[in-house]
Amino acid sequence: MTAPLHDPRPTGPGRVSSDTQQGMRRRNLARVMHAVSAEGSLSRAAVASRIGLTRTAVSTLVDELIRAGLLEELGPERPGRVGRPGSALAVSRRGPAGIGAEIGVDHLAVCAVDLRGEVRARAERQGTNRGRSPGPVVAELSELVRDVVAEARGQGLWAAGLAVAVPGLVARDGRTVVRAPNLDWHGVDLGELLSPEPAFTVDNEANLGALAELWLGEGAPRDFLHVSAEIGIGAAVVVDGGLLRGTRGFAGELGHVPVHPDGPQCVCGGRGCLEQYAGEEAVLRAAGLAPGGDRVGLLAGRAADGDEAVRRALREAGTALGIALTGAVNLLDPESVVLGGALAGLAPWLLPSLEAELARRTAGPVCPVSVSRWGSEGPLLGAAHSVVRAVLDDPVGVGVGAG
Template identity: 70%
Template sequence: MAAPLPNTQQAMRRRNLSLVLHAVAAHGPLSRAAVAARIGLTRAAVSTLVDELARDGLLVELGPSRPGTVGRPGSALQLNERGPAGLGAEIGVDHLAVCAMDLGRRVRVRAQVESANRDGAPGPVLGRLAELVRRVAAEAEGEGLRPVGLAVAVPGLVARESCVVVRAPNLGWEGVDVGPALREALPGLPLTVDNEANLGALAELWLGGHDPAPRDFVHVSAEIGIGAAVVIDGRLLRGTHGFAGELGHVPVRPEGPECVCGGRGCLEQYAGEEAVLRAGGIPAEQAADGHRAPGSRIALLARRAADGDQKVRRALRGAGAALGIALAGTVNLLDPQKVVLGGALTPLAPWLLPALERELAQRLTDPARPGQDVVTVSRLGSDGPVLGAAGSVVQGVLDDPAALREDGA
């Protein structure tokens, strides 16, 4: 999200442009008078701002509308469906995904391919992703959209304010700069890279469909590993180095097995995908055979659990209990409104939640807060990271539309 602007006349104009755009995005179509009433500016000031946003291709007028009040009808304003668009991409362990999202946060183009990215050289993976980005961008332009930025979700630690993946254990990457290959794919397009759990949390904030939408929550997601993101008052808690949210490496049993991070008894050793498959009696070769597509191994676990496989159900209960132990400390420390289970955890929620909620109920310091009131399941599932990536570009436009002209977009 954009940093606060200084209190100058130019900064005030930029803030007011954002206020108008946000008002139409949240409540449109709206007349100029309705926008003025919502944001507390004069109609004359709003008209000037609207004209500027329309010239930049962000707003369109639908024609006269009469909202049932006396007087001359005003023209209803809405976001331009053929204007700027955000591109979002995700590098998963077993897939690559890209989508284009318009200003109304509707996905207009989406593509996903299987890709064995684990322990592969970064160059070929980034090359395949660059080609997918080019394809989606071209399709978006064919629909009249104008890509104005690309954000990439990765399952690892990303250095703050950079495109460098410091460490992604489940990809086998360390110190990988994803910028050059992707900038070559779309020269001049602004690029950001972030942790997949962070972007999944932002998708939850903007697109999760919660009623009411929580402003303070912990988002937990999973693929091979387990990640988390903390949202406080609608903003990500990033930490000093940008590494906040590494829930998967919180030790739940200090005497437990060694983890790839170098510690012992980490949550991933009990609730990660491979750990659950192993505990459920599904050998690695069986899990791999015919289950290489994205999410197929999770689907295998869910199918076996639904069919009554007691060993798989026991493994999922153990994973839920481990999640509950790790999350209890997080909830006691931060006191969020909700914990949202997302990513690959969503199809397994029916078997994870009972043990997870029992652990929370036993361990939370607030006796009036039962565990089942804390946890909710995401409606976005495994799409969260790529949606959050594209949504972060859109949010940047809504927060500072004047920056588009400065960037030459």
Template identity: 75%
Template sequence: MSAPPRTTHPGATGARLPDTQQGMRRRNLARVMHTVAAHGPLSRASVASRIGLTRAAVSTLVDELVRSELLEELGPERPGRVGRPGSALAVSARGPVGIGAEVGVDRLSVCAVDLRGDVRARAQRQVGNRGRAPGPVLTDLASLIREITQDAEREGLRPAGLAVAVPGLVARDSQTVVRAPNLDWHHTDIGPLLASDLPLTVDNEANFGALAELWLGDGAPDDFLHVSAEIGIGAALVVDGMLLRGSRGFAGELGHVPVRPDGPRCACGGRGCLERYAGEEAVLRAAGLPPGPDRVSLLVERAIAGDEGVLGALRDAGTAMGIALTGAVNLLDPRTIVLGGALSRLAPWLLPCLEGELGQRIAGPGCAVAVSRLGAEGPLLGAAHAVVRAVLDDPAGVA
């Protein structure tokens, strides 16, 4: 079983429920769900002790959650406890699942994650999406979503919602991709084109990658700057366990920070952007290697073999990333930088120059750099877990 989503506090990802009797009941249902998800299996008495409600109140809430297939009873608690054993409660392996999807430059991916955090179904299609109109891309994605939804339903699971990660700017509280330079999409409303019956959330892939790191990462702090580096390079800042989106939802466009203002033209319209020096295609180009279906594996293979062209390109990429990140660290003061995305596999060769630039340029006492174990999986898992978190935050909404 996968680790359950990391808990900040109930309601951290959703709207605050009203201060009414009904709102209080919904908040208490969420408190029970989060407690069992983070610490279960637990008896009703243990849940009551942890959240400060009476056993009778918790029992009523638990009965409702069991009927809705959000919790399940596993039988008597383990032996050795004093007194009459209670029935152990766990988050259900049936019931709702979160559907996550990702539109990449060269692939489409979809997965279903249950309330325990386990991936129950997954599909991926390698396809070149750069330059394709949004309609055909989203038609292909909808086909994969239907496939995964049907796989989940055959296991007795029901989709609770859909979250889609895209490599571009997404207007806050909307489903509109304002601009995705590496796809050449502009002002694209995902909802009508995807035509899904599920509740839909659309967000930047770096944001979902950062949320995955927060919920699933190995001891990630509550304050960190997550860098999602593949063909494009995005970033997301987490402060006190909350994602900082910016006033319009456009925060984190690290890949379009200029590191050499007189450098080559970028797809965004600027010059000398970080992506032109540290994105996958830029590193391949600098190393004299052709693009291919598994670019990062090729770079890793050549780097291990000591290919000087590849090693030089990775050193230059690390230097460029260090320069761009210096500005972010000096401005935002994150506790840690987490390197994610596909390029996290190249960390052994990127980090020496990246950390060297940070060490020379940061005005403060320094900033730790860590490598995500989620890698390229982060955005897709973050999208699916965002739906799961919404269920934990308001279980009454899916009952």
């Protein structure tokens, strides 16, 4: 916003500097990508009409995007349209792909998603990561990443970036796991362990699950609280279509909202936190089951079979969730609450008591609670799509000539 006192460059209204032109070109490339991506396929004329540029300007942009392998031509359009026949454009099925990865407490997973949003390769490995040191876990994950990248390469795709979901607090640097109690990781710089290629970013699993909710499918709310679980309970706060990250990147720690302030001691130092009542281990304990293995599958199976102890444990967890969510809804006034991650699979037994508690404590209309359509796959999909969105948002960053 500052310039030398006697700036020799022309300034004032009407001045368009080369910076601005370059920025405008970048934005227009992104607008073309988003227009085509949103529609599946679109002619140059339709792109021009949609984004309000001339056909000539659009053709230049489209040619650049085709050369960079981000758009492809589907062949001549069917006749009957006004003007000379054009070729329909689509986002390329070859070219850049987003690689998503998840370090879960009990599994590792990696997938490649192309610019159209299709999962084109996927690998996973079951087995607990709890208490394992980060080095071997990341080495295993990197092996899966290599496999998935190789499989994608066989289909003409290359890795535009890697996003890693972790069940813990991630610093705003996008690489340091500050605290992942259920892995017993504290202050782990994953940036030192991950290969520098492809470029990576690390984020909290609830955040990435929320982004999947926001981006995939129709009619997602733009202001919601996404509650997720994998042993611990996390949440992500989405405000006006973006994540509220907090000063340190730690926003959304619903699991440590006090529910019964004099309740049992929690790992966080507090007492009676939500995790003590609705975390997976608390629910297993209340149901008289041993921890370990596919806990959610076990709970869901027993509940479906009518196991009264399991159903009661889930009812009580739902009540605790309802109390914590009452506080969250009072603070944030979201459009809705979405249960994602492992909670999605348990929703049939959690929801009735959760909703009853929320209603009981709410004056006026009750905030609607829905179940994620992506469930425990959400964080992995959100991770891969965060890379895809970055490519659509700035095609110059991945290979279109910088002008």
